[in-house]
Structures are given as structure tokens and as C-alpha cells.
Amino acid sequence: MVDTQCPNPQELRDYALGRMAESDWEAIARHVESCPQCQAVLATVDDVADTLVARLREPPPEDSFIKESQCEAALARAKYAAAAGASAAALPFTELGEYKILEELGQGGMGAVYKALHTKLDRVVAVKILSRGRSGDERAIARFEREMKAIGRLDHPHIVRAYDAREIGGMPVLVMEYVEGMDLGRLAQRLGPLPTAEACELVRQAAEGLQYVHENGLVHRDLKPSNLIVTPEGTVKILDLGLARFHFDQPTGEVTHTGQAMGTVDYMAPEQASDSHAADIRADIYSLGCTLYKLLTGRAPFETKHFRGTFEKMTAHVRQPVPPIRDLLPEIPPELAVIVQRMLAKDPADRYAEPAEVVAALTPFCTDADLPDLVTRAMAQQTSYSQPLPGLFPRPSAASSPRPATLALRRRTWMAWGVGLLMIGGGIGFALGILITIETDKDGKTTTKIQIPDQGRFPTETTSMKPDGKTALPGLAIGNKTPLEHGQRLCVYRLRHIVADDAAIIISSLLLSETPRMATDVKTNSLVIYCDPSEIKKIGALLETIDQPNPAASDYRKEEKGKARVPPEPYTIAPGDSLKIQAAGTLWDQPINGVYRVEPQGTVALGPVYGRVKVAGLSLVEAEGAIVKKLREIITKPAVSVTIADWVPRSKSKQPPPPHRIAPGDILSIWASGTILDQPIHGPYLVEPDGQVTLGPVYGRVNLKGLTFEEAEIVVLEKLKEILQKPSVSITLEGWRTEEKRPVQEGTINKEPHQPPLIPGLPPGAS
Amino acid sequence: MPRPHRDSISTTLLDLVKARHSGAWQRLVDLYGGVVYRWCRQSGLKAEDAADVVQEVFLSVASHVAEFRRARPRDSFTAWLSTITRNKIRDCFRRQADRPQARGGTQAQQRLLEVSESDPSSALEEWPRAADIVDAERILTQRTVELVRLEFEPHTWEAWYKTAIEGRPAADVAADLGMSLHAVYKAKSRILLRLRQELASLHGETTNPSPLPPEEGSHQSPLPPGEG
Structure with missing residues (x-):
């Protein structure tokens, strides 16, 4: 029975050619199914004139290349290439086989490590995507999988367990136990030389794990601080067993490539320089000795300016005597110095025969070690962070995974x-940085004044600005995107002691509402600030106080001694x-x-x-x-700050007339804590043509048209409270199986204009 | 569920890639990988080198895709991709030229080298030509069809193919396949709709790479994307 009116001929024509919104399609399809008249009309629709149909009927261009086997291989590699890339580029995908990538844990010489969730077992693991040479060598993969079988059987408190090792999507992947903690490389970097007891205890625990490895007939071959991780509870675990072999055996590994893969030769035993395969457990003992040396003194035995390159260092391990540790640290007990010396013997026969002997030798020095405290201190010591700050207004954070x-x-x-x-101290005078003032004349001519502060004197130099808006200073290609307003000034501060991103955050938190527009230049570590001339001095003084050397990064040992x-x-x-x-x-x-x-x-x-x-x-x-x-x-209160990120010019002036009334086309920067459906709320929002802003996919629209920012903040806050308290549901159609069983679109609850991603999931098994 | 969109323009594949929607990256590679490989081979690269360059191109795409901003509507992703590819091909040729035992080199390679050494605005910089982009778009359409095919039951697909591509009357096809007349119409309509969506998703996003590495940012005004 026909329950609706017949579509008009144009609608039927569009239906025949699939030229309509998906939401309208269902209704017409259902109607046509039971309407013979409409079916008769459909028979008359001529599809020849349709551009898509015409294009589909053309033979595609000759493409013999796509059939080449290398093409298929290239695609497989490209799909996961970014994961193993040397750069810390964000992963372009979130799933790897049955593992859901949660966050990046680090980038190492051998590949990137991610925290991941096994979706079926609901287990958090660490997934390492191993980089490898140019072409996939099946034998190398086979050997890798064979070795991993042996390693997968290992189970010891001082060894990071390996769960799975295989190829996923053309990349060798190692799945390991997820261990919270800090690797000793970073620990040493943050804390500098460690107290004797703690250093010894770290190495003693590693030696215990190594003894177990040894008893199972295995050798690590690449022990170093960054392959040892210590948990907040103070347990040391060995990482990356079996990987050294995988890398050293790469057939395509040229010297440089191997060097990169290994990362550092600071911890490499002399015998590994000539033949890495010959290395036995005593090579690991040597590496552990280098690690202990590093933890105690802050540097590995040959990590000095005398041995710069890989080759020099390898030669040094073979020939040069290790600088006696007591020359660097006279307070080290002589007995401990002897132990270090023996671990670092050139001839494997002169070293301890097995790790258990190292454990026994070090134990007396480990009393009073407080590893949990050490880890806590290291974690508190944020020397730097690599969180990029894209200016003051965050981009829509689609790219950033939801961070609780x-x-x-x-x-x-x-x-x-x-x-x-x-x-x-709040000293006055621009002792640091360079202040560049760019002043725009009324007729658009620009002059650049470069003021280089020198003990309170301000020598001023004036140059003209290039027509493209770039300054004459190297490394400061700024201003070409945003033409300066008349009278506006651009200040560039080169920072010496603090990362520019940090400085931007601090400035914005100090200045609050009057926060100027800022951009950071990573290359020169400069902070570029667009501001009112009257603010330059204030900001300069602030920056000066911020840009101070960080004494926290200095030697911890001094403080230990009461200074x-x-x-x-x-x-x-x-x-x-x-x-x-x-x-x-x-x-x-x-x-x-x-x-x-x-x-x-x-x-x-x-x-x-x-x-x-x-x-x-x-x-x-x-x-x-x-x-x-x-x-x-x-963090618990939904707090809202609405400012404008961009606006639609309604008068000739590009400045928003104060007080700005929100209008369609404005882009609002909304700062608010919390998340909606796991997505951070803060970010830029477009004021839609009807004056609405969509805060969330369900019940999420608020009308802000004509409001001031203050009023908008209240409205948004109320709306957020409502959204956050109301259980909201949005069901949209994302995939379907067969046309007969296809669910009816009318049941869709979400009437919001925000559609789900247009690409439905492929049916199971298709990907 | 993706975060609230800033506007109501339909979500495109590139948006999904930027949002790291699961599977989006793989789909992007599935769609465009063949085209990039073809470009590499057309330039005279050997198959193994082409595979390497494809990987480099996508590494570059992965690290820059998040920085895309909607700019000139005439810019298409395909054109941008071709620019990256061109630069990577040139890098590859340069590396080969630097090798002591560099092989003779094809004509194309010679040409590219000469061009890149001398005047950056001549032939190499002018690649891709309009015809290259048109070819690429046609291959992309073909590839889209292949991918969309996986979403449908074989008999639905067959009904579509016989009517939409072979141009046979629906009644004949219905009789041939033992389907109802309406099921044939529905198949044709549904799959055409799906293809339109998918192609719109490809072309809808017009991007301009904002902060690209210097040499990659300087691409000529590309062709408008094909009609979606």
C-alpha cells in the first residue's frame, strides 16, 4: 500500500541517479517499492546525460603500474609508514590490528612505542612499531619472530614481558607489558649524578633480571640506561630483549643506518665492535658497567668531548682505558670503584662471569636506597616538555586524542x-632578548626598529620592511600572514632559558584578559607578540623575569650535601x-x-x-x-571564557567594535574545562548562519547572536551545565549490511545538522 | 563521535584522517597510494625506488595533514599530493646522483635533474600538467568504485553494474538476475548515491597546506578538482 504521495518527476529522476541526500533517499525508496506508477516513471529516466555515470562509463586511463608487486608493497608500507618514521609525527591512525593506540610513549632508535589497548582482551599494553630497512626482508622477520618466541616465555619481575611479536600491516610489531615508570636514561638526564646507594640498587636489580636472561640462554646485546625502566614503586625492568639482534642483522644496514638503529655506542662492549654476534652475557655485564658509571657520574665512560663520533667511541671501548671513576668522584668507596672497573674490563674473561656475581658485589652498597623517592623526584623534575602550543587559540583539537x-x-x-x-627578582631593564618594533605608517609603509638592549642602553637601528611583510632578520619570517594594523607593534623576544611555548603559556596566564596575540618561533626560540605599544614594556619586564636559568636542573648532589x-x-x-x-x-x-x-x-x-x-x-x-x-x-567546575578568535568584518575597520556583539560567521574561542562525549570542549566554534553555536552533537546548540562575550559566557556555561548533567544520546546510521535488512532512517533521533562521518564503516572482513 | 564541527560542511575523508578516525588513514592510502606510485613510475623511477618514494610521500602527508586549512577553493588535495610527490621524486633523483656509482639514468631522470639544477620554474616545476591531474582524478574515481564495491552484496553490485555501467534496461537486468524490478532500481540508485557521497568526500575538502616545509609549499595553482 502506498502510504505517501508520489514524488514529483524531478525527485524520481534524482532517485534514479542517486542524486539526493541520504536522509531523503529512504523515504522515496520505500515509496517506489510499492508504487508501480513510479517504477514506470523510473524506466523512462535517461542516465546518459549524468556526468558521474558518463565518467564511470569511460574506460579508466591505462595503468599498468598498479599491477606491479612493488605497488602493493608500497601501499602496505605507506599505511603504517608514519608509525615507524623517525619524526615524532602523530600517528595517522588509531588502530593497529586489534590494538587501539592510546598515546605515544616515546620514540627510540628502533621505533616508536605507544600505549595501546587490546580491544578484545581489554588489556593495556605497550606496542613498539619497529623501524626497519628499506626493503622488507622476510628472513629477518622470520628470525625476529623465532627469537621472540624464546623471549615470550620469559617471566621475571625484572624483565618487561613480551606478549606478542609479529607483522601487522607490513610492520614488525612488538607487544609488551605496559610498565608505568621512567627509563634510566631520562632519570639520569633529569637528576644528574645519582647518590651511590640508588645508582647501585638500580643496577643491582637490572643484574638480577639479566641473570635470569642468562639462565635462559639469551643475551640482551643492547643494554643501556634507556633500556632499563624503573617503576614508581622502585622496580627496575629490562626492556627490548632480542631487538638488538633484529637490528644488527638487517642486511641493508649500512654503517650509518646501523648507527642510527643502535642509537648510541656509549654502552657497547669492546667485543661487539668487531663482531656483534660473538657477544655473550659478559658483553651485557660490560654494558651494565657503563650504565652504572653513567648513573654515578652523569656520563658514560667515553661520553666526553674527546670521543665524539661513533667510530671514535667504539675504538675507545676497545683500546682506551676507562677514566677511573674516583678521578671524577673521589667520594666513591674504593671497593665500588673496583667493581665498576671489573665490569668494564676490556677482556670478557676479566669481567664477572655472570650477572649474579654483579648482584652479590653490589648488594652491600645498596642499603638505604630509596628508589620510590628517586622516581618521584625525577617525575617532578620537568626539564622540558614537547607539547606544541599552536599559538594562543588552540586549533580544533581533533588531532589530539582526548586527554583526561x-x-x-x-x-x-x-x-x-x-x-x-x-x-x-623584578629587575628593570631588558637584559635579555631582542626587542623588535615594527611600526606601520598610515600609508602602509613599514619601518622596523631593532632595539638591542645593552646594559640599559637601547641602540636603535631602523630598517625598512620588505614588501612581503617579512622582517630582515633571519629566522623571523613573520607577519606575512597577518598584516599589521597601523600603530600595532610586533615584538620579538628571543628567549634564552625557557622554551618559547612555555613563555607563551606563562604570559597568557599572567596577563589573563589582556592577553596579546602571540606566536612562537621554534627555530629561534622566539616569542612573537602583537600588542599595543603601551604594553611592550610590561610584557618585556614579565618576559625578563620568566626567562631565567632554571636552577632546578642543576646538580642535585650539591643540595644533598646541604648546600x-x-x-x-x-x-x-x-x-x-x-x-x-x-x-x-x-x-x-x-x-x-x-x-x-x-x-x-x-x-x-x-x-x-x-x-x-x-x-x-x-x-x-x-x-x-x-x-x-x-x-x-x-577542573570539576565547567568554566567558560568566550573570546573572539576571528570575526566577520562588518565595517571597514577590521577591529571588532567594542563591545563586540556576536554575529553569524564569527569564530569564537571558547575556553572551558571538561569534555563532551570524550572531546574537549575548548576550541574555536563557528557562529552558524542562524546565530547558533553547536557545543555538542546532542542538545548542544545555543543561540549567541547579538550577545556580548560576557553574556555569551553565561549562556554557554548554563548550556554546558545542562549538557553535562543530561544523559544525551545520539544515534545515527553508520553502516548497514544488506539493502533488504537496512534499518529505517526515520528512526534516527539526531535531528541536528551535524551528520556523522559520511563514510560508513566497511562491512566486517572488507578491510 | 567526532567533536562538534565548526561548520556544517560535510565531513570529508581528509577531516576523518585529521581526526585520526580509525581506518581513515588506511583508506586514504588505499585511494591515493596507487596514483602516487604511478606518478613515481612515470617519472622514470625504478619500481623499488618508487615504493620508497611512496612511503616518503605518505610520511610527509601524515606529518602535515593536521596543518591543513581551507584556503583557495581551487586547491585540491590531489594537486597538493602531486607537489609533495614531485619534491620527493626530485630528492630521490638527487640522492641517486650523489651516489658514486650512479647509474646512467633515463631520459626523464636527466631531464628532471637538469631542470632542478637550473631553473626551478621550468618543466619539473610545471609538473603535474593538467592532463596528469585529470588522469589521476579518473584513477581515483576508479579506485573509489573498487572500494565502495566492498560495501555491497555481489548481486546488488551486479544489478548496478549492468544498469549504470553497461546501460542495460532495468527490466532485462531484473529478469537476468531474478530480482524484482524495484530492487534493480534501488541498487542502481543506492550505489550511485554512495559513490557521489564518497567522491564528494574526496573533493569536498579543498586544502591548502599552510606551514609546509619551504620547498613543498610553493606549488603552482593546480587544477580545480573534478566535478564531484
Whole structure:
């Protein structure tokens, strides 16, 4: 029975040729099915004139290349190529076989490591995608899989378990136990030379694991600090067993390639220089000796300027005597120096015969070792981070995986806070950086004044700006995208001690609402600020206080001896102090870590909204508590800040007339904590033609047309509260099996204009 | 569910790739990989080198795709991809020229080398020509058809093929395949609709790579993408 009116001839024609929205299609299909008249009309539709049909009927261009076997191989490699790329490029995919990639854990010489979830077993693992030579060598893969079988059987507290090793999508993949912790390479990098007991305990545990490896007839061949991981509980685990062989045996491995694959030869035994295959467990003992040397002194035996290249270092391992450790560290007990010396003997026969002997020898030096404390300290010590900050307005964060805003501000000892606290004076005068002022004349001519501060003097040099808007300074190709307004100034600060991204975050948190537009230039580590001329000095002074050497990165050993550079306790925080706050987690996707200035009113601004917390008059420990409380509040409270990221010019002036009234076409930058359907809320939003902004796919639209930012903030906040409290459901059609069983589109609940991705999932087995 | 979109323009494959939607990257490679490989081979690269260059091209795409911004509507992804490919091919030839035991080289290779050494605006820089892009778009259409085919039951596909491609009357096809007349119409309509969606998804996203490595950013104004 026909339950609807017949479509008009044009609609039928569009149906015949599939030229319509998917949502309309179902209804017509259902109608036509039961309407003979319409079917008769369909028979008359001529499809020859349709461009798509015409194109499909053309024979495709001759393409014999696509049938070549290399083409297929190339595609297989390209699909996963990015994973093994040397650059830390974001993975272009989120699934690898049955593993769902969660986050990148690191990039090593042998490939990238990701935290991943086994979707069927619901188990979190670490997945290493191994890089390999130019062409896939099946024998190498076969050997790799064979070796991994042996390694997969190993089960020991000091060894990272291997669960699976095989080829997925053309890439050799190793699936391992996921271990939370820090590798000793990074630990040493952050803390510098370690106290004797801790260094010995780390190596002792590694030796225990190595003994087990040895008893199972295996050799590691590439032991080094970065292959040893220590958990927050203080357990050391050996990583990457069996991988060295896989890499050394690459047939295509030229010297440079092998060098890259191995990463470093600082820990390589002399006998491995001539023949890596000959190495036995005593080579691992040598490598462990180098590791101990590194942990105690801060550098590996030949990690000095005298032995720069790979070749020099390898030769040194073979010929040069190891610099006696007591020359570097006289306070090392002579007995320990002897142990190190014996581990580092040139002739394997002169070393300990097996790792168990190393365990026994080191044990007496390990008493009082507090590894959990060591790890806590190392984790608190953020020397740098590599979180790129794309200017002040974050891009739509589609590319960034949802990061839970976990807050775990660690309670630390006074020591940690002592190290973390910097006292920064508020000196005047641009002692650091270069200030470039670009002034635009009314007629569009631009002059560039370069002011190089020198002990309070400001020699000024004036050059003209190139017509393309680029400055004459190398490395500063800026301004070509955004023409400067008349009177606007562009300041470029070259930073010496702090990463420009960090500086941008700190500046934005210090200046809050008057935050200027900023961009960072990674190449020159410069911060480019577009601002009102009146603000240049203020920002310059701020930057100067921020851009200070970080004493926290200096030798920890000194503090251990009681020469701590910390203010007298109890210290009371006062306005003008700078606090270095170290806290896990992020606010608006930006790390909380950073230096915060105590504002004149005694507050610290942790974030742009509701972010001020009063700390003046408190002790450091009290301040810590207050900050934790505030951070919790910020993170749980939906806080909204609406500013404009771009606007539709409605008058000749490109500046938004104050107060700006939101209009369709505006792009709003909404800052808010929290997530909707696992996606961060903050980001740019387009004001749609009807004045609505879509905050989320369900119940998520708010009308902001004609509102000021302040009003919009209230409206958005209310809407967010509503969304976050209401269980919201959106069901859309993403795939179907057969046409007969296809579900009826009318049942779709989501009437929002936001459609799901247009590409339905392929049917099972198709991919 | 992807994050709320900024506008209501339909989600394209590139958007999905940027959002790291599962499978999107693989699909991108499936679609474009053959074209890139073909370009490499056409330039005179040997099969093994072509495979390497394909990998390099996609590595580059992977690390820059997130930086895409909608700019000039005339820019198409295909044209941008061809620019990256051209640069990688040139790099590959340069590497070969640097090798001590460099082989003689085909005519194309000689030409490319001469061109790249002398005047950057001549022949190599002018590749891809309009015809190359048109060819590529046609291959892409073909590839899209192959991929969409996997989504449908064989008999649905056959009904579509016989009517849409071979141009046979629906009634004949229905009799041949033992299907109802309407099922044939429906198959034809459904698959054409699906192809239109997919091709629109390919061409809808017009991109301009913003912060590309210098040499990759300087591509000539490409052809408009084919009609979607």
C-alpha cells in the first residue's frame, strides 16, 4: 500500500541517479517499492546525460603500474609508514590490528612505542612499531619472530614481558607489558649524578633480571640506561630483549643506518665492535658497567668531548682505558670503584662471569636506597616538555586524542618544593632578548626598529620592511600572514632559558584578559607578540623575569650535601615572588607546570577563568594545599571564557567594535574545562548562519547572536551545565549490511545538522 | 563521535584522517597510494625506488595533514599530493646522483635533474600538467568504485553494474538476475548515491597546506578538482 504521495518527476529522476541526500533517499525508496506508477516513471529516466555515470562509463586511463608487486608493497608500507618514521609525527591512525593506540610513549632508535589497548582482551599494553630497512626482508622477520618466541616465555619481575611479536600491516610489531615508570636514561638526564646507594640498587636489580636472561640462554646485546625502566614503586625492568639482534642483522644496514638503529655506542662492549654476534652475557655485564658509571657520574665512560663520533667511541671501548671513576668522584668507596672497573674490563674473561656475581658485589652498597623517592623526584623534575602550543587559540583539537584532565598534584617533600621554587627578582631593564618594533605608517609603509638592549642602553637601528611583510632578520619570517594594523607593534623576544611555548603559556596566564596575540618561533626560540605599544614594556619586564636559568636542573648532589639554594624556612609567600608550580595534568590542554608570578594582590592565576588563588602570606606547604584545592575546583567546575578568535568584518575597520556583539560567521574561542562525549570542549566554534553555536552533537546548540562575550559566557556555561548533567544520546546510521535488512532512517533521533562521518564503516572482513 | 564541527560542511575523508578516525588513514592510502606510485613510475623511477618514494610521500602527508586549512577553493588535495610527490621524486633523483656509482639514468631522470639544477620554474616545476591531474582524478574515481564495491552484496553490485555501467534496461537486468524490478532500481540508485557521497568526500575538502616545509609549499595553482 502506498502510504505517501508520489514524488514529483524531478525527485524520481534524482532517485534514479542517486542524486539526493541520504536522509531523503529512504523515504522515496520505500515509496517506489510499492508504487508501480513510479517504477514506470523510473524506466523512462535517461542516465546518459549524468556526468558521474558518463565518467564511470569511460574506460579508466591505462595503468599498468598498479599491477606491479612493488605497488602493493608500497601501499602496505605507506599505511603504517608514519608509525615507524623517525619524526615524532602523530600517528595517522588509531588502530593497529586489534590494538587501539592510546598515546605515544616515546620514540627510540628502533621505533616508536605507544600505549595501546587490546580491544578484545581489554588489556593495556605497550606496542613498539619497529623501524626497519628499506626493503622488507622476510628472513629477518622470520628470525625476529623465532627469537621472540624464546623471549615470550620469559617471566621475571625484572624483565618487561613480551606478549606478542609479529607483522601487522607490513610492520614488525612488538607487544609488551605496559610498565608505568621512567627509563634510566631520562632519570639520569633529569637528576644528574645519582647518590651511590640508588645508582647501585638500580643496577643491582637490572643484574638480577639479566641473570635470569642468562639462565635462559639469551643475551640482551643492547643494554643501556634507556633500556632499563624503573617503576614508581622502585622496580627496575629490562626492556627490548632480542631487538638488538633484529637490528644488527638487517642486511641493508649500512654503517650509518646501523648507527642510527643502535642509537648510541656509549654502552657497547669492546667485543661487539668487531663482531656483534660473538657477544655473550659478559658483553651485557660490560654494558651494565657503563650504565652504572653513567648513573654515578652523569656520563658514560667515553661520553666526553674527546670521543665524539661513533667510530671514535667504539675504538675507545676497545683500546682506551676507562677514566677511573674516583678521578671524577673521589667520594666513591674504593671497593665500588673496583667493581665498576671489573665490569668494564676490556677482556670478557676479566669481567664477572655472570650477572649474579654483579648482584652479590653490589648488594652491600645498596642499603638505604630509596628508589620510590628517586622516581618521584625525577617525575617532578620537568626539564622540558614537547607539547606544541599552536599559538594562543588552540586549533580544533581533533588531532589530539582526548586527554583526561587528571589531576594528581603530588605531595612532595620540602626538598622537592625547595628545588621547585624560584625566587625571581623584578629587575628593570631588558637584559635579555631582542626587542623588535615594527611600526606601520598610515600609508602602509613599514619601518622596523631593532632595539638591542645593552646594559640599559637601547641602540636603535631602523630598517625598512620588505614588501612581503617579512622582517630582515633571519629566522623571523613573520607577519606575512597577518598584516599589521597601523600603530600595532610586533615584538620579538628571543628567549634564552625557557622554551618559547612555555613563555607563551606563562604570559597568557599572567596577563589573563589582556592577553596579546602571540606566536612562537621554534627555530629561534622566539616569542612573537602583537600588542599595543603601551604594553611592550610590561610584557618585556614579565618576559625578563620568566626567562631565567632554571636552577632546578642543576646538580642535585650539591643540595644533598646541604648546600641547598632554598629560602629560609618557614618562608612566607609575598607579592612579586615567582612560584614554580609542578603539577600533573592539564588545564585547557596546556600543562599546569610552569612559573607563576604572585600578583600584587597576592594571588596566582592558574587559568583564565576562576583561576586565581590567594597565596600571599602562606607558607609553601600551605600554598600547595590551596593550589590543589583550586585546581580541583577549576577542573570539576565547567568554566567558560568566550573570546573572539576571528570575526566577520562588518565595517571597514577590521577591529571588532567594542563591545563586540556576536554575529553569524564569527569564530569564537571558547575556553572551558571538561569534555563532551570524550572531546574537549575548548576550541574555536563557528557562529552558524542562524546565530547558533553547536557545543555538542546532542542538545548542544545555543543561540549567541547579538550577545556580548560576557553574556555569551553565561549562556554557554548554563548550556554546558545542562549538557553535562543530561544523559544525551545520539544515534545515527553508520553502516548497514544488506539493502533488504537496512534499518529505517526515520528512526534516527539526531535531528541536528551535524551528520556523522559520511563514510560508513566497511562491512566486517572488507578491510 | 567526532567533536562538534565548526561548520556544517560535510565531513570529508581528509577531516576523518585529521581526526585520526580509525581506518581513515588506511583508506586514504588505499585511494591515493596507487596514483602516487604511478606518478613515481612515470617519472622514470625504478619500481623499488618508487615504493620508497611512496612511503616518503605518505610520511610527509601524515606529518602535515593536521596543518591543513581551507584556503583557495581551487586547491585540491590531489594537486597538493602531486607537489609533495614531485619534491620527493626530485630528492630521490638527487640522492641517486650523489651516489658514486650512479647509474646512467633515463631520459626523464636527466631531464628532471637538469631542470632542478637550473631553473626551478621550468618543466619539473610545471609538473603535474593538467592532463596528469585529470588522469589521476579518473584513477581515483576508479579506485573509489573498487572500494565502495566492498560495501555491497555481489548481486546488488551486479544489478548496478549492468544498469549504470553497461546501460542495460532495468527490466532485462531484473529478469537476468531474478530480482524484482524495484530492487534493480534501488541498487542502481543506492550505489550511485554512495559513490557521489564518497567522491564528494574526496573533493569536498579543498586544502591548502599552510606551514609546509619551504620547498613543498610553493606549488603552482593546480587544477580545480573534478566535478564531484
